[in-house]
Amino acid sequence: MARLTRPHASASTSSTASKAPWGWALAGALAGLLLILLFQAPARWLTAALQQSSQGRLVFQEARGTVWSGSTKLTLTGGAGSQAAATLPGRVSWLIQPAPNGLQVKLQADCCMQQAWRLNLIPSWSGAQLVLADSVSQWPAQWLTGLGTPWNTVQIEGQLALTTQGLSLQWANGRMAMTGRLQLDADNISSRLSTLKPMGSYRVILQGGAEPVLQLETREGRLQLSGTGQWAGGRFRFDGVASAAPEHQDALSNLLNIIGRRDGARAIIKVG
Numbered sequence: 001m002a003r004l005t006r007p008h009a010s011a012s013t014s015s016t017a018s019k020a021p022w023g024w025a026l027a028g029a030l031a032g033l034l035l036i037l038l039f040q041a042p043a044r045w046l047t048a049a050l051q052q053s054s055q056g057r058l059v060f061q062e063a064r065g066t067v068w069s070g071s072t073k074l075t076l077t078g079g080a081g082s083q084a085a086a087t088l089p090g091r092v093s094w095l096i097q098p099a100p101n102g103l104q105v106k107l108q109a110d111c112c113m114q115q116a117w118r119l120n121l122i123p124s125w126s127g128a129q130l131v132l133a134d135s136v137s138q139w140p141a142q143w144l145t146g147l148g149t150p151w152n153t154v155q156i157e158g159q160l161a162l163t164t165q166g167l168s169l170q171w172a173n174g175r176m177a178m179t180g181r182l183q184l185d186a187d188n189i190s191s192r193l194s195t196l197k198p199m200g201s202y203r204v205i206l207q208g209g210a211e212p213v214l215q216l217e218t219r220e221g222r223l224q225l226s227g228t229g230q231w232a233g234g235r236f237r238f239d240g241v242a243s244a245a246p247e248h249q250d251a252l253s254n255l256l257n258i259i260g261r262r263d264g265a266r267a268i269i270k271v272g
Helices: 007-039 043-053 141-147 246-259
Strands: 058-065 069-077 085-087 092-099 102-109 117-123 127-132 135-140 156-172 175-191 200-209 213-221 223-232 235-244 261-263 266-271
Touching: 043 058, 043 069, 069 141, 085 141, 117 135, 135 141, 141 156, 200 223, 223 246, 235 246, 246 266
Parallel strands: none
Antiparallel strands: 058 069, 069 085, 069 092, 092 102, 102 117, 117 127, 127 156, 135 156, 156 175, 175 200, 200 213, 213 223, 223 235, 235 266, 261 266
C-alpha cells in the first residue's frame, strides 16, 4: 500500500519561514526605538526624578536637552509647604558619559564654577560609590534663604567658597560612608538683622571617616561662632556657641536670639 503524504505540513513550514523575516524586522525596530528613547530621553525626566528624591528642596525649571546632556535653572526651597525659594543666577548644565567602571558626570554652574565638577558614579552589587575630583567653587550666600526658616529670617549676604579634597561617598547595604574633606569658607557675611556689615568671616570643615566630624570656627569678625558636630549611629549632633563682644551686643542681639538659646551674652546652639 502506498504511503500517504501530508502536503499541508510543508505549506505550514513555508508560511512560518516567510513570516520569520517580518518578526526579526519588528524586533529590530523595537530595539532601535528603545535605543532612541534611551539616548534621547528628555532632560525633564532626570530633573523630575532628582526633584522628587530631594523631597522638593531642589526645584528644576526650564530643563533643556536630554538626560545625558542638558541644562536647567536650579531653585532651592524649604520643601513641601514652604513659601521660601531662591534661584541661582544663570543655568546649571550636565554631561553624562559611560565610563569603564560606571558613569562619568560633568556638572557646570554658570554663576559659580570656573571649572566643571567631575564626578564618577561606580555601581556595585551592594550599593554605589560617588567620587568627586578635587574642586573649588564660589556660591552666593543669599541662595541659602531658599531653605526657609531660619535662613529666610536671617537673610545672610556674602560669598561662600567651597573646596573639596578626595571627597567620596559610598552607599552599601543601606548605609552611607564618607571619605575626604569638604571646606566651606563664608566671607564677609552680613545679615538684615544686624547693622554691622560685615559681621565676620567663618569656616566650616567636614572631615570624612567612620563617623564624619564637622568643625565651625571664626576666621575674623565681631560675631564669634564656634562648634563641633559628628555623625554617630546615623544621627547628627552639633554643639556650638555664638557670642559678641560687649560693644557689639546691642547690634547683634536680635541675631543671637535667632541663632540659639540665649545664655547672657551668648547663644547656645544645639542640633540633634
